[in-house]
Amino acid sequence: MSVITLNVNGAVHQVDVDPATPLLYILRNDIGLRGPRFGCGLGQCGACSVIIDGALVRSCQLPAAAATGAITTLEGLSQNGTLHPLQQAWIDEQVPQCGYCQNGQIMTAKALLDRNPSPTDAEIREGMQGALCRCMTYYRIHAAIKRVVAGQATGLAHEAVGTAAAAQEASV
Numbered sequence: 001m002s003v004i005t006l007n008v009n010g011a012v013h014q015v016d017v018d019p020a021t022p023l024l025y026i027l028r029n030d031i032g033l034r035g036p037r038f039g040c041g042l043g044q045c046g047a048c049s050v051i052i053d054g055a056l057v058r059s060c061q062l063p064a065a066a067a068t069g070a071i072t073t074l075e076g077l078s079q080n081g082t083l084h085p086l087q088q089a090w091i092d093e094q095v096p097q098c099g100y101c102q103n104g105q106i107m108t109a110k111a112l113l114d115r116n117p118s119p120t121d122a123e124i125r126e127g128m129q130g131a132l133c134r135c136m137t138y139y140r141i142h143a144a145i146k147r148v149v150a151g152q153a154t155g156l157a158h159e160a161v162g163t164a165a166a167a168q169e170a171s172v
């Protein structure tokens with residue numbers, strides 16, 4: 001066991017653990033975050049995804065001691081009670097079915113839009129291909145990402161898009 005320091009969602013945590021413990025276990029069991037999920041435990045499904053220094057990382061595969069950068073989990077996307085545009089778009093499009101994979105879907109989409117704010121349909125499909133969903137929510141995931149892209153991936157612009165859509169619905 002040894003004490004390691006983790007920077008998670010802007011807060012510093014010191015945990016006394018076996019440094020080889022997967023980061024996922026520390027995030028869930030020691031820090032109490034429930035966004036990242038244990039799916040396959042083999043780096044194949046994406047359910048455990050977090051972002052470290054801008055890079056998408058499968059936390060089930062990363063030893064905690066190697067997580068030396070700034071870690072962002074699903075819980076870190078909202079700011080001061082305001083949902084990230086991706087989270088709002090997920091609600092608008094009613095994306096989840098069972099919900100189990102959705103941490104990985106949103107975090108993968110976040111990493112995609114951070115490196116390419118205006119992806120084409122093909123780029124969205126390519127960027128999201130590592131995040132698996134047994135409930136086949138892929139079409140709604142795609143629609144939610146496109147909704148954010150249409151708002152230029154900013155809360156204000158997204159809100160304007162949402163307001164326009166609501167007005168259009170009300171007029172039908």
Ligand code: FES
Pocket residue numbers: 037038039040041042043044045046047048049058059060061
């Ligand atoms: S639980 Fe980590 S990739 Fe599946």
Ligand code: FES
Pocket residue numbers: 096097098099100101102132133134135136137
């Ligand atoms: S919503 Fe059920 S696994 Fe994706």
